[in-house]
Amino acid sequence: xxxxxxxxxxxxxxxxxxxxxxxxxxxxxxxxxxxxxxxxxxxxxxxxxxxxxxxxxxxxxxxxxxxxxxxxxxxxxxxxxxxxxxxxxxxxxxxxxxxxxxxxxxxxxxxxxxxxxxxxxxxxxxxxxxxxxxxxxxxxxxxxxxxxxxxxxxxxxxxxxxxxxxxxxxxxxxxxxxxxxxxxxxxxxxxxxxxxxxxxxxxxxxxxxxxxxxxxxxxxxxxxxxxxxxxxxxxxxxxxxxxxxxxxxxxxxxxxxxxxxxxxxxxxxxxxxxxxxxxxxxxxxxxxxxxxxxxxxxxxxxxxxxxxxxxxxxxxxxxxxxxxxxxxxxxxxxxxxxxxxxxxxxxx
Ligand code: SF4
Numbered sequence: 001x002x003x004x005x006x007x008x009x010x011x012x013x014x015x016x017x018x019x020x021x022x023x024x025x026x027x028x029x030x031x032x033x034x035x036x037x038x039x040x041x042x043x044x045x046x047x048x049x050x051x052x053x054x055x056x057x058x059x060x061x062x063x064x065x066x067x068x069x070x071x072x073x074x075x076x077x078x079x080x081x082x083x084x085x086x087x088x089x090x091x092x093x094x095x096x097x098x099x100x101x102x103x104x105x106x107x108x109x110x111x112x113x114x115x116x117x118x119x120x121x122x123x124x125x126x127x128x129x130x131x132x133x134x135x136x137x138x139x140x141x142x143x144x145x146x147x148x149x150x151x152x153x154x155x156x157x158x159x160x161x162x163x164x165x166x167x168x169x170x171x172x173x174x175x176x177x178x179x180x181x182x183x184x185x186x187x188x189x190x191x192x193x194x195x196x197x198x199x200x201x202x203x204x205x206x207x208x209x210x211x212x213x214x215x216x217x218x219x220x221x222x223x224x225x226x227x228x229x230x231x232x233x234x235x236x237x238x239x240x241x242x243x244x245x246x247x248x249x250x251x252x253x254x255x256x257x258x259x260x261x262x263x264x265x266x267x268x269x270x271x272x273x274x275x276x277x278x279x280x281x282x283x284x285x286x287x288x289x290x291x292x293x294x295x296x297x298x299x300x301x302x303x304x305x306x307x308x309x310x311x312x313x314x315x316x317x318x319x320x321x322x323x324x325x326x327x328x329x330x331x332x333x334x335x336x337x338x339x340x341x342x343x344x345x346x347x348x
Pocket of ligand 1: 107108109110111114115116117118153154155156187
């Protein structure tokens with residue numbers, strides 16, 4: 001147990017054996033429905049609030065908070081109870097507020113374009129640590145309500161299925177977010193996609209594809225060597241057939257790497273049989289990966305080329321670039337590095 005959000009209602013009841021039966025429910029509802037800290041639950045006697053503060057796990061600590069896009073994007077660095085750092089991002093749009101959640105501290109997938117992958121893997125997050133990120137962002141978003149959750153922060157979510165699955169249920173149940181507002185992202189973790197296909201909660205699936213050619217995808221996403229595109233297509237076809245959910249492909253457009261006409265043909269041929277929707281993302285700059293995003297003109301041409309090939313596509317807005325909160329930029333620097341960066345940022 002690393003977060004108060006790791007405790008189920010029954011766990012809280014066991015922690016409070018001498019209290020009336022309704023007390024555990026009060027605390028559980030205060031944490032989830034009310035998004036409150038224990039010290040804010042004034043309906044609970046002060047002595048019990050004090051005791052709960054001592055016995056409940058400390059959970060996540062905000063190390064830094066930075067905003068961009070005129071406050072429309074907020075990124076937090078959060079410290080886990082063992083000192084590991086993760087990042088969570090809140091993005092406000094006209095009609096929705098989306099939280100981008102981490103599922104691991106670091107990541108073992110080592111994708112070449114991704115700052116998190118370059119930093120290596122520390123550990124899986126617990127269910128409570130995943131849920132608590134949403135609570136922190138939802139408190140900050142008020143009076144706006146968080147409407148969507150994307151599991152696109154640090155880590156490969158489907159590699160942490162054991163803790164992700166209960167987190168999806170907790171967000172859908174006690175936190176009241178519809179399954180269709182939860183999107184799990186993966187670079188193609190085939191066993192995890194099979195788990196998601198068998199999961200009764202019909203959440204959305206987004207696959208970070210980035211290349212539809214095995215040799216070039218191997219170079220971008222090492223997991224492709226274990227689960228190549230043919231194997232991935234089979235489990236995705238099963239996912240679409242079983243769940244009747246729309247599949248989406250994420251494609252970060254990299255100048256001269258995956259934005260050629262050949263890439264267009266390969267992507268269209270891969271996406272069409274799966275009726276997948278493509279999200280085109282102009283690549284964000286990442287230290288250590290010395291390539292450029294495609295030009296705005298090429299991004300528009302690529303989108304038009306997909307339409308001509310009967311594939312639906314959307315060009316995604318890039319948010320939070322100046323605070324390293326955009327796709328592929330969540331790195332979880334050390335605290336020292338974060339502080340140094342913040343001092344640099346606020347300096348003259
Ligand atoms: S892109 Fe995703 S899966 Fe790949 S290294 Fe980055 S966080 Fe991990």
